[in-house]
Amino acid sequence: MTTTTTPKRVSIAESLRGAITEEMERDPKVFCLGEDIAVPGGWGGAFTVTLGLEERFPDRMINTPIAELGFFGVGVGAALMGMRPIVDVQYGDFLFLAMDQIVNNAAKMCYMSGGQCKVPLVMRAPVGATGRGSQHAQNLERYFIGVPGLKVVAVSTAYDARGILKAAVRDDNPVLIFEHKLLYGSKGARAESGAIDASSEIPEGDYVLPLDQAAIRREGNDVTIVGWLLTAHLAQQAADRLADEGVQAEVIDARSLSPIDFATICASVEKTGRLVIVEEGPKTGGVGAEIAAGVTERLGDRARASIRRVASADIPVPFTPVLENAYVPDVPRIMAAVLDMVKG
Amino acid sequence: MTNPPQAKIDIDSYEAGFLLGLYERMVQIREFEEGVKFLFLEGTMPGTIHQCQGQEACAVGVCTALEPTDWITSTFRGHGHALAKGLSVDEMLFELFGAATGCAGGKGGSMHMVNMDKGMIPSIAIVAGGVPVAAGMALAFKMQQTGQVAACFFGDGAIAEGAFHEGVNMAAIWDVPVVFICENNQYGASTHVSKVMRAATIAERLSSYGIDGRRIDGNDVIAVYEAARRAVDDCRAGRGPAFLELLTYRRTGHSRRDACHYQPKPEREQWLEYDPIVRLGQALVEAGHATTEELDAVRKQILTSFDDAVERAKTQPQPTLADLTTHVLA
Structure with a gap:
């Protein structure tokens, strides 16, 4: 037992x-x-x-x-x-x-x-x-x-x-x-x-979490980075390194994908004015597209800069490590998107 | 393989009341189907319909062998199964009229008749989609030792689907109490069963799953009832699953505007002679259980109450737009 x-x-x-x-x-x-x-x-x-x-x-x-x-x-x-x-x-x-x-x-x-x-x-x-x-x-x-x-x-x-x-x-x-x-x-x-x-x-005892809420993993005022699963971790790594360059990123783990927690995401984007969505998977037709559209509908002009998506190329997942590594979003690509947006 | 059955219906071991009950339920289904066909064609009701005239003995024979606490799964051709399992003409007609008072509040329609208090989950209109679901229902009965049985209706068209083979196989390896009922009406949409299967019967294919499949005269309500009774008893005794191939004939179009030009005329005429309601009626008259006039009276009574139900259906409240987004989640 x-x-x-x-x-x-x-x-x-x-x-x-x-x-x-x-x-x-x-x-x-x-x-x-x-x-x-x-x-x-x-x-x-x-x-x-x-x-x-x-x-x-x-x-x-x-x-x-x-x-x-x-x-x-x-x-x-x-x-x-x-x-x-x-x-x-x-x-x-x-x-x-x-x-x-x-x-x-x-x-x-x-x-x-x-x-x-x-x-x-x-x-x-x-x-x-x-x-x-x-x-x-x-x-x-x-x-x-x-x-x-x-x-x-x-x-x-x-x-x-x-x-x-x-x-x-x-x-x-x-x-x-x-x-x-x-x-x-x-x-x-x-x-x-x-x-x-x-x-x-893990704390002692029983607990449940809501099935409809995103989690803010790191607070920041300059840019909102949304990821989930692997990309939630990559976003936090990117945020750590962005801090070294003087950019304070707020990292949100979307966690609930249906429904998407637009209240949490939009509140963050209203604060930072910028949104980068990081998705493992082809950019076309992804969850990121739904997040971007939903935030745009809700915030309209209140987002200062355009929304960026860091996602995979529109290809099947390749095998060889050199290509697979290029398929999965990574920290440098997330940082580049953020820096381009912040300084652009 | 598609010759109509020849045997006379053997009713000797049954009492008149029981037999007249079978007769009445089959006529109920027939007149319901004829009635809604007219209502659709005149444009009174929205949607589409898939009908079961000529297959009434399958639904009635099987459901008579079930207890009220047993469950069925059905298909897009499900009106007969629903009536045989005890759904009322009113709740079904109201549903066909899209009314808020229908059995699914107007959100299901012809292909998703349901009543969870009467042992019928929503009909599943994807061919063979109900086969694994029924296996899962029976798994739940077995795990909880409830003694219930699931009866899973589908047509000959379902036999080529992967879901059929996956579901039947799992039911077999887990010995769960489900009776699979293949109503072989010989046509999957417009395609004859012989064009999609090399074996002579569907029943014989079940031996590959370790199941003793049996072909039954599906237009003999007594034969269907007796086979279903044995199958249900076997399942309840822990000897499930069971499989019945009920040989019958789809005399209606696949759906409402199909004129069946692909069915040879001699074949149609031959099968019309083996009408399950006429056959039982003849046996009842010959045995002295009823006169022709009495059987006519049964039909007239059913027609009258159907007409009354149609009048009620026409005045039922429709859902409001506030209902549009309710029931998406439990």
Whole structure:
């Protein structure tokens, strides 16, 4: 038996594992459904999040065939009957296989039943370019933020991962949680090269976080930088170096992508007058476009400078490190955009 | 493979009341479908319709084998399933009229009939989309040991979808209490089932999942009821899932304005002779359970109450614009 007390400083993978464990202990209707999540001696999912849980909950860790469309549908059906499934894909890219069940069923059941149905379904998906070529690498957020009926969140710290996972399990709506492969802190054979430390001190006891609020990671008056997942960390690194050049950047982790927390973002942009949105993924049609349009609509002339997006080129994710590194936004590109804007 | 069934309906082991109940429910579906067809064609109701005239024995035979606490999933061709599961003519007609008092408050329409108090989740109008969902409902029943059963309706068109195979396979490996009901009406939109499948029957394909699929005369309500009863009993006893192929015929167009020019005339005429309502009616008369006049009276009574329901539907309140953005989230 593992202990229910969460260790003090934990990775995102450990934090999610602890939160799932506690939610399953709290509510017998919570169960996990996914590929390679319940194989003794196995992986605990692709990134160790559910490692060992099958020993503790042998009847509620449901290992599936490789059939994403099918088991997302199974999750919808179980949720409609009052269960609270946590369904995950090994790589976010596989969400395309499950698209019909997510978009046509999970997201629409409440509306098209006139409010009779609830689908309390949690979906988890790892994203991000990590040396795996084009099909195990995409950032899928853009494809889901425009789906009414779906809540979309992105966790970039272990503290957030715990509070958001718990809130998602207790929410009566389908919630899609994006996680980043470089932020998990997975260990052993599942460790990622190039990983960034996203671990947190976790306080004792239960807590939930709102599913609709951005987090201000650093305060500043000169420019607002918005990122999420990996780019929330890159934005903070850029902000640290910008401070050396006398530019005080305010860094916002968007965290909630549907709905987007425009209140927090716009308040910051009103203060700084400048907005840089940093997105891993093609610039065209990205989440950044929605943030930019939403801020423009709300603030109009009150933003002093034009909005900039630092995003990937409009290309599939390349494999070779020299090209992949150029695909993912980095600190120098963020700094260049900010400096150009501040001094321009 | 598509020859109409020849066997006479065997009603010997059933009481008159039970049989007349089956008859009445089938006529209810038939007249509902004929009535809404007219209302659509005259332009009284908005939207589109996919109808099930001639397939009434499937819905009624299966749903009669279910308990009120059991659940069904349905499809875009779902009016018959909804009526057979106990939804009222009023709540369905009001929904077709887009009224706020409809079973989905006017937000669902013909293809998403629902009543969560009567064991029907919204019909799923994506072909085979309900198959994994039903497997998940049955998984929930099994995990919670509720003893409930899910019955999943779909057509022959669903058999080529990935969702069908993924959902059936998971139901099979987890032994969950779901009865898959394939209403083989022989046409997926305008394409005959023989053009999309090499095997002779759909039922035989289920052996590859370790499921004993059976083909049943889908226009014999007693045969359907008995097969469904066995399947439901098996599921409740932990021997699920089960699969029934109900051979029937789609005599209506795929949707409202389809004239079915692709269906050979002799085939249509042959199948019309095997009308499930006529067949049961004949058996009832021959057995002395009812006279032709009494059966006519049943139909007239249903027609009268349908006409009354239409008048009520015409005066139901429509949703207001304030309802536009409600129910997006629970």
